[in-house]
Amino acid sequence: MTERDHNTTADTPADIPSSHDEKGSPVLCTVAKFAATLTLLVSLIIFYQGHNLPGGGFIGGVLAAAAGAMVLLGWGANSWVARIAWWRVSVVGLLISLTTGVVLMFVSPSGDFMDHITLHWPIHLPTATFFDLGVYLIVIGTLMTVFVELGKEEGR
Amino acid sequence: MVIPDWMLPVIVFTPFAAAAVALFGGKWLGTRAGWLMVVAALACFSMTLTTMVGSGVVGGHHDVEVKDSGSEARATEVAAPAGGADGARGVEADDAHAPVTFVQEWIPDFDIALRFRADSFGLFFAMVISGIGLLVGFYSTHYIPNDLAKNRVGRYYASLIAFMGAMLGIALSDDLILLFVFWEITSITSFMLIGFWYEQDHARKGAWTALQVTGLGGLAMMAGFIMIGITADTFTISEIVSSPDLLSTIAASPLFGPALLLIFGGAFTKSAQWPFHFWLPNAMVAPTPVSTYLHAATMVKAGVFLVGRMWPIFESSPYWSPLLVTCGLITFSYTAYQAFKETDLKAILARTTLSTLGLVMMIYGLKAYDQDALQILNHAAYKGTLFLVVGIVEHATHTRDLNKLGGLRKQLPVTFWCCVLAALSMAGLPPFFGFVAKESLYASLLDNAFLAEHAALKWPIIGLAVVSNAFIFAVSWKLILGVFCGPRKDAHSPDVSHDAHEHGQHEDGGHGEDDHGHHGESFGLWLPPLVLASVTLIVGLLGATKVVEFLVNGFSSKADAHAHVTLIPSLSHPEPLYLSLATIGLGVLFYFGRRPINAAQRGVDNVLPTMQSLWDVAMHSVTAFATGYSKWWQRGSLRWYITGILMFFVGLTLWTLLGRGGLSIHGAIEQVQFAGVPWYAYGLFALLIWAALTVATSKTRLGAAIAITATGFLVSLVFVIYRSPDIVLTQILIETVSTIFILLILYFMPKFKKERGADFRRFFCVLVSCAVGFTMFAFTLMATSEQFKPKNNLAGDYLNRTLPEGDGANAVNVIIVDFRAIDTTGELIVVVVVGMCIFGLLQARRMKPKEVDA
Incomplete structure (x- = not known):
């Protein structure tokens, strides 16, 4: 789309701070504070229970990103959430997933990528959970990157 | 030696x-x-x-001596x-x-x-x-x-x-x-x-x-x-x-x-x-x-x-x-x-x-x-x-x-x-x-x-x-x-060349x-x-x-x-x-006789095309073709690209389903049982159709976006009726996040404009959407029908293997992170790369005015 629709906000000069740089409405902020924390907790639970119950790294990640979006809506581009280099989170996630898979190639009996082993100590934990943790981080990282960057774009 | x-x-x-x-x-x-x-x-x-x-x-x-013979x-x-x-x-x-x-x-x-x-x-x-x-x-x-x-x-x-x-x-x-x-x-x-x-x-x-x-x-x-x-x-x-x-x-x-x-x-x-x-x-x-x-x-x-x-x-x-x-x-x-x-x-x-x-x-x-x-x-x-x-x-x-x-x-x-x-x-x-x-x-x-x-x-x-x-x-x-x-x-x-000559000039x-x-x-x-x-x-x-x-x-x-x-x-x-x-x-x-011969040779050469010139023409036409083709195909229109991708998907899927497998869509439809469908499901379907029509006919982008979201949530209700909590969860979350996306992007989109051919274009888009919808419909119908199951009972196979081999009760998740982990890894890499591309593109957009100032 080469042609941008010129409405009033697009025409405002860049040096005048737009509404997105400031704190949003106090109601939104107050609600977001609690709602986001709760959502993040739920996302962790969903991620953790994923191996046996509905859930998993992907959905957990999406839910966590939704929590992040709430914070962004409340506090805008100035919040600490917006300052995190989220793409690094996704890269860390990718490294975790790849490492798990490759390590299991050497450790597991079959020698396949991401063949399954269950750890029994200190807690009962299938190795797939580590892979899933990578998925979780990647989804959060990528979604948050897009939210933050598009949000900044809008704030200009 | x-x-x-x-x-x-x-x-x-x-x-x-x-x-x-x-x-x-x-x-x-x-x-x-x-x-x-x-x-x-x-x-x-x-x-x-x-x-x-x-x-x-x-x-x-070798036998050196043998020569005459x-x-x-x-x-x-x-x-x-x-x-x-x-x-x-x-x-x-x-x-x-x-x-x-x-x-x-x-x-x-x-x-x-x-x-x-x-x-x-x-x-x-x-x-x-x-x-x-x-x-x-x-x-x-x-x-x-x-x-x-x-x-x-x-x-x-x-x-x-x-x-x-x-x-x-x-x-x-x-x-x-x-x-x-x-x-x-x-x-x-x-x-x-x-x-x-x-x-x-x-x-x-x-x-x-x-x-x-x-x-x-x-x-x-x-x-x-x-x-x-x-x-x-x-x-x-x-x-x-x-x-x-x-x-x-x-x-x-x-x-x-x-x-x-x-x-x-x-x-x-x-x-x-x-x-x-x-x-x-x-x-x-x-x-x-x-x-x-x-x-x-x-x-x-x-x-x-x-x-x-x-x-x-x-x-x-x-x-x-x-x-x-x-x-x-x-x-x-x-x-x-x-x-x-x-x-x-x-x-x-x-x-x-x-x-x-x-x-x-x-x-x-x-x-x-x-x-x-x-x-x-x-x-x-x-x-x-x-x-x-x-x-x-x-x-x-x-x-x-x-x-x-x-x-x-x-x-x-x-x-x-x-x-x-x-x-x-x-x-x-x-x-x-x-x-x-x-x-x-x-x-x-x-x-x-x-x-x-x-x-x-x-x-x-x-x-x-x-x-x-x-x-x-x-x-x-x-x-x-x-x-x-x-x-x-x-x-x-x-004697003169050294002074006259400048270093570094090789002309x-x-x-x-x-x-x-x-x-x-x-x-x-x-x-x-x-x-x-x-x-x-x-x-x-x-x-x-x-x-x-x-x-x-x-x-x-x-x-x-x-x-x-x-x-x-x-x-x-x-x-x-x-x-x-x-x-x-x-x-x-x-x-x-070199002078007259050379002169005659030059006269002939000017008439004949050389292989070099023919080759140049050939190479030129290759580049011209490539440029023309790229310009036609890579026309910079998002609608065009999506249409291309979707139509390819439709063609390939339908050809695979109907052209080769010996499956018939009639056979699949005959097996569908309407008896077990609860009454409220019909209401849900009616709402779904209405929402979809609203998307297609909406006058503003915001309206279309809201209608799309509505469609998504209504679909998740369908999964509620059929008791599939995993998919419901995923569907609702994905719809939420997509809505946030759409709202973020909406800001940059032009208004729907009344321009020449806009109606026709919208009609064409509706046709493409219908084709994709029909393809997915046919695909789901046939994949779940009885004619498909005995040959390829993947679902049953995976369900049986999940707990013993994956040590997890959630089959979907075990498939994603264990059985098909290498596929998932590929997807993960794509997701990370796409995220970084979006990041890079938006950063580059923001950098531009600064560079112009400097």
């Missing part, structure tokens, strides 16, 4: 190691990198020589198609003189291995490569200017040394695919070296043309090799050549003809045979040592070498002789004719080089295989010298134009004598090697079995050979007399300037051509004995070659001598 088999890979890979040092140490080494090449070449040369002597592959099999024996042998193969087998059987072989597994699944084999022809070639590499490396250290950027010098030597390694690889490979790999390395290094003065347009163009032509030829050759590999079930050259069964299998295969044509495509482009000859004169923009080494002495001979390697396989083909003789003869005579016209020294040498290559191709076509080593060695010696001489001349005068040169004898005495020796050899005068080679060639042509069979061709071919050689004779005298005798004509006479083609301001000849420059020139003389003189005959017959690609080589013409069979005399007489005529 027993030669260890690891000697062969060491010969081939030593230069590559040296090239790596030159590349990475180039900044520190500077022009000293040239000594790396000297050392590497010396090492390779001595190892090759050791291998040759130690394994006794040369001469061990040899010519008759040859005649009968050539007439029988399999005769050459028999000869090759003779060497195999002889265990005492078996060639050294080395095998190291590489890609065992395809029977591709690092196979090296040092037979006499390969060793001969390797010796020429490393020997001339040694001289060229030494010459380069004195030729490449000191004032160049150090890493550039390093890159130059790295390419040159790597090239040497690749050529040695071609010479010693016994595996078709390995040979192809080295072949392509020579194309690439040649590209880098031709484009050494990449600031200049014509250097870039010359490099491009060479890479395009030889690269395409190389790919064709690879296809030919694979065809042979498929037919023979092996890529080992010696195995194919030595087995009559395999040879007859290949000859009977329908791939025989195509394989031959494709491999000729590789050989003809590499050796610059007509109609692919044009890249070689263009490649002469390279620094002179490069021209000497790549484009005269070695690389262009790779095509000839390949034909020499392949003839036992292909000579029974009906295409063999016609193709080789036609293309070889045209190249041989046409380029000799052209060489006579040129005034640029390097252009002259390029054309005479082409001429000799054409000659060798022709003698391969005439099945006179025993001539090859002789002609290759002869050409490498004199042409190498002449190129190096031209380098010195250019160095001293900054020009290569024959019209601007003359009288350099006083200034460059040693160079003059080198040039005399080499040019006289090229002219084919006794007692030089050139004379010996030409006599042998004429004797071989007169005695040729193929020509005896096709008597109508005999005298035309011999006549053309005489005329072409006469042109080359005249060219030789042009070089000696035009450059070194007569009055001085060049602007850069030795008139004077690339090879050094820092010392010494514009005469120096030891480092004249020693290599002197060595090569003395080779032409010494070998020529040795021609009086049997040594040369013994050697070149031993080196030939034919195992029991019987080329008749002697300096002293036989008086009982004086016909070759008559032909030589005719050549000389005609050559003298050409030389004295």
Whole structure:
């Protein structure tokens, strides 16, 4: 789309701070504070229970990103959430997933990528959970990157 | 002496190691990198020589004394198609003189291995490569200017040394695919070296043309090799050549003809045979040592070498002789004719080089295989010298134009004598090697079995050979007399040139300037051509004995070659001598008539289109097509791309479902049971349809976005009815996040506008959406129907395996993170890359205004 629709906000000069740089409405902020924390907790639970119950790294990640979006809506581009280099989170996630898979190639009996082993100590934990943790981080990282960057774009 | 088999890979890979040092140490080494090449070449040369002597592959099999009966024996042998193969087998059987072989597994699944084999022809070639590499490396250290950027010098030597390694690889490979790999390395290094003065347009163009032509030829050759590999079930050259069964299998295969044509495509482009000859004169923009080494002495001979390697396989083909003789003869005579016209020294040498290559191709076509080593060695010696001489001349005068040169004898005495020796050899005068080679060639042509069979061709071919050689004779005298005798004509006479000359300016083609301001000849420059020139003389003189005959017959690609080589013409069979005399007489005529002849040649040339111009047109149309196609397909419209992707998806899915599987959509619909559907589900469906229609008819984007969200949430309710909590959860979350996305992007989107054709476009989009919807509908319906289940019960299979093998109760998750984890990893990488791309694009957008301000 080469042609941008010129409405009033697009025409405002860049040096005048737009509404997105400031704190949003106090109601939104107050609600977001609690709602986001709760959502993040739920996302962790969903991620953790994923191996046996509905859930998993992907959905957990999406839910966590939704929590992040709430914070962004409340506090805008100035919040600490917006300052995190989220793409690094996704890269860390990718490294975790790849490492798990490759390590299991050497450790597991079959020698396949991401063949399954269950750890029994200190807690009962299938190795797939580590892979899933990578998925979780990647989804959060990528979604948050897009939210933050598009949000900044809008704030200009 | 027993030669260890690891000697062969060491010969081939030593230069590559040296090239790596030159590349990475180039900044520190500077022009000293040239000594790396000297050392590497010396090492390779001595190892090759050791291998040759130690394994006794040369001469061990030969009976030198058989000569008179040899010519008759040859005649009968050539007439029988399999005769050459028999000869090759003779060497195999002889265990005492078996060639050294080395095998190291590489890609065992395809029977591709690092196979090296040092037979006499390969060793001969390797010796020429490393020997001339040694001289060229030494010459380069004195030729490449000191004032160049150090890493550039390093890159130059790295390419040159790597090239040497690749050529040695071609010479010693016994595996078709390995040979192809080295072949392509020579194309690439040649590209880098031709484009050494990449600031200049014509250097870039010359490099491009060479890479395009030889690269395409190389790919064709690879296809030919694979065809042979498929037919023979092996890529080992010696195995194919030595087995009559395999040879007859290949000859009977329908791939025989195509394989031959494709491999000729590789050989003809590499050796610059007509109609692919044009890249070689263009490649002469390279620094002179490069021209000497790549484009005269070695690389262009790779095509000839390949034909020499392949003839036992292909000579029974009906295409063999016609193709080789036609293309070889045209190249041989046409380029000799052209060489006579040129005034640029390097252009002259390029054309005479082409001429000799054409000659060798022709003698391969005439099945006179025993001539090859002789002609290759002869050409490498004199042409190498002449190129190096031209380098010195250019160095001293900054020009290569024959019209601007003359009288350099006083200034460059040693160079003059080198040039005399080499040019006289090229002219084919006794007692030089050139004379010996030409006599042998004429004797071989007169005695040729193929020509005896096709008597109508005999005298035309011999006549053309005489005329072409006469042109080359005249060219030789042009070089000696035009450059070194007569009055001085060049602007850069030795006393004024240094002051007038500015360093770093290479506009008139004077690339090879050094820092010392010494514009005469120096030891480092004249020693290599002197060595090569003395080779032409010494070998020529040795021609009086049997040594040369013994050697070149031993080196030939034919195992029991019987080329008749002697300096002293036989008086009982004086016909070759008559032909030589005719050549000389005609050559003298050409030389004295050079002005009118040249004028006539130029008149003709202006009328005919050159192969170069045809090639340019072809290349231009390729780019024009690519541009046009890209513009049409990559039109920058998001709607267009999505439509393309979706329609592809629809077509592929429907074709797979309906076209092949024996599934029917009717059968699937019949199985659907409406009885169990609760009443509220119908209400839900009605809402869904209404929401979808709202999306399609909405007047604003915001409305459409909200309707899309509504559709998504309604779909998740469908999953609630069918009790699938996992999917409900996913669906709701994805819908939430998509809505956030849409709202974020909505800000940047233009309003729906009432423009011309907007209604039609919307209608088209609705059609596409319906097609996608129908496809998904059909897909789901059929995948869940009974006709599909018994054959592919993936779901049941996974459900059974989940707990025991994945230690998890959630089948979906276990599939994602365990069973199909490698697929998931691929998706994860895509997601990360997409995220970073979005990040990068938006960052770049934001950066732009700042850059404009600065």
